[in-house]
Amino acid sequence: MADAARRRLNDPSFPARPEPPLPVAVSECLLGSEVRYDGSGARSSYPHAVLSGLFEYRGICPEVAIGLGTPREPIRLVGDAGSPRVVGVKDPSRDVTEALREYGRTQVEALGDVAGYVFMKGSPSCGLFRVKVYPVDGDRVTGAPAMQGRGAYAAAVTEGRPDLPAEENGRLHDPVLR
Numbered sequence: 001m002a003d004a005a006r007r008r009l010n011d012p013s014f015p016a017r018p019e020p021p022l023p024v025a026v027s028e029c030l031l032g033s034e035v036r037y038d039g040s041g042a043r044s045s046y047p048h049a050v051l052s053g054l055f056e057y058r059g060i061c062p063e064v065a066i067g068l069g070t071p072r073e074p075i076r077l078v079g080d081a082g083s084p085r086v087v088g089v090k091d092p093s094r095d096v097t098e099a100l101r102e103y104g105r106t107q108v109e110a111l112g113d114v115a116g117y118v119f120m121k122g123s124p125s126c127g128l129f130r131v132k133v134y135p136v137d138g139d140r141v142t143g144a145p146a147m148q149g150r151g152a153y154a155a156a157v158t159e160g161r162p163d164l165p166a167e168e169n170g171r172l173h174d175p176v177l178r
Helices: 003-009 097-110 152-160
Strands: 022-027 055-060 075-078 085-088 117-119 131-134 146-149 166-168
Touching (some): 097 152
Antiparallel strands (some): 075 085, 131 146
């Protein structure tokens, strides 16, 4: 184990834990894989720089897993913030809500051995908190988004595994949340 990881293990601000590396699921784009809608990655300083050596990462991209290509047309949350739909930005008739939810439900069992999950902030599939949900009338966006949604895949995973520690990459910059 790296010396930096060993020091973090002995840091009293971290709770006691098993010997690393712990298996942790993470949004694949945060690992730098070019799976985002525009074909880019979103390598993040979290989980890499600060948490290096503590975790064994299991990258998952639900959008690629359900057959959306890379690059692909972007998607967004629309409708009621409590149960939004996930539709195409350019083609709102493309609704991938159920595919993302179903994939999340199947992943619940597959993630039985992971110690946590780091999701991509703001994503209509993986965002945990304050994801934009656009109001619509039919297929037409009718106003500014409410920052009250949760990504469809992340919602299914956290509903199926309420005991699983889960956080967004952006919130890991806060030492209290981390």
